[in-house]
Amino acid sequence: MSRSMLALRRVGVSFGGVQVLDHVDLDVGEGEIRGIIGPNGAGKTTLLNVICGIHPPDIGQVVLDGDLVTGLKPSKIARRGIGRTFQTSQLFKGMSVLENLMCGLHRRTVTGLVGAGLGLPSCREEEERTEEAARLALEFVGMSQFADRPGHQLSFGQQRVVEIARTLISEPKVVLLDEPAVGLSLNRLSEFDLLLRRIRDDKGVTLLLIEHVIRLVMDVCDEVTVLNSGRIIADGKPDVVRNDPSVVEAYLGKELRARHSAS
Numbered sequence: 001m002s003r004s005m006l007a008l009r010r011v012g013v014s015f016g017g018v019q020v021l022d023h024v025d026l027d028v029g030e031g032e033i034r035g036i037i038g039p040n041g042a043g044k045t046t047l048l049n050v051i052c053g054i055h056p057p058d059i060g061q062v063v064l065d066g067d068l069v070t071g072l073k074p075s076k077i078a079r080r081g082i083g084r085t086f087q088t089s090q091l092f093k094g095m096s097v098l099e100n101l102m103c104g105l106h107r108r109t110v111t112g113l114v115g116a117g118l119g120l121p122s123c124r125e126e127e128e129r130t131e132e133a134a135r136l137a138l139e140f141v142g143m144s145q146f147a148d149r150p151g152h153q154l155s156f157g158q159q160r161v162v163e164i165a166r167t168l169i170s171e172p173k174v175v176l177l178d179e180p181a182v183g184l185s186l187n188r189l190s191e192f193d194l195l196l197r198r199i200r201d202d203k204g205v206t207l208l209l210i211e212h213v214i215r216l217v218m219d220v221c222d223e224v225t226v227l228n229s230g231r232i233i234a235d236g237k238p239d240v241v242r243n244d245p246s247v248v249e250a251y252l253g254k255e256l257r258a259r260h261s262a263s
């Protein structure tokens with residue numbers, strides 16, 4: 001593995017006495033695309049919430065690029081270099097796609113939204129830089145033609161891509177993607193696969209991807225981690241994980257058994 005970019009050490013979380021994450025250890029190398037799969041309720045989203053600080057772990061540690069970030073506020077963890085998308089669209093209604101992206105950066109600029117809104121001369125230069133960064137991010141994900149379109153008018157799949165662009169303008173080290181391929185057609189899926197690779201290769205971003213679209217996970221991920229009932233039951237190259245008996249049983253079993261009996 002390359003240098004460790006993100007590590008979880010014996011992370012535990014319980015909700016109302018139910019252990020949702022149980023001594024989870026994870027090492028993600030710099031520039032890796034890591035898939036996290038598992039049945040519904042396995043703890044995948046909770047894992048992302050722990051990493052980005054939305055839900056601090058009861059026990060254990062989160063280490064980002066060598067620094068302990070456990071217990072920091074989500075905004076601080078974001079500043080340390082972790083971006084995140086969610087299962088549902090988080091675009092602001094009534095704002096254009098470009099404005100949505102600029103919001104992502106305003107939160108980090110010196111003058112912020114208020115100064116920009118007042119149009120203070122000192123803010124104009126920063127405003128121009130913010131707009132330029134937003135346009136470049138849109139261009140990177142191939143959505144420049146939608147810059148002035150209200151965000152909520154885009155298809156669900158397009159909104160997810162805009163959200164990824166919004167994470168990129170902050171130049172993160174790691175981006176966490178929660179089911180980003182929901183709503184994408186098969187054609188779009190191969191474009192999306194390429195986009196993820198470009199984010200890694202051109203921007204050097206490490207990606208952690210929760211996904212139920214197994215084809216995408218097996219194609220694009222360097223490594224795959226399988227969670228079941230809050231525990232890691234397998235971890236490794238997609239081909240190895242795909243054939244691991246415990247994974248077949250816990251997660252892929254139903255699907256594969258159905259395919260075998262059909263063939």
Ligand SMILES: Nc1ncnc2c1ncn2[C@@H]1O[C@H](COP(=O)(O)OP(=O)(O)OP(=O)(O)O)[C@@H](O)[C@H]1O
Nearest residue numbers: 015016020038039040041042043044045046047227
């Ligand atoms: N805030 C919460 N309070 C109580 N229980 C929760 C909370 N968040 C999650 N859970 C429970 O923790 C378990 C794991 O949920 P989580 O959303 O992490 O699973 P998941 O693997 O992401 O599932 P899915 O694939 O359906 O999104 C579930 O049983 C869920 O009901």
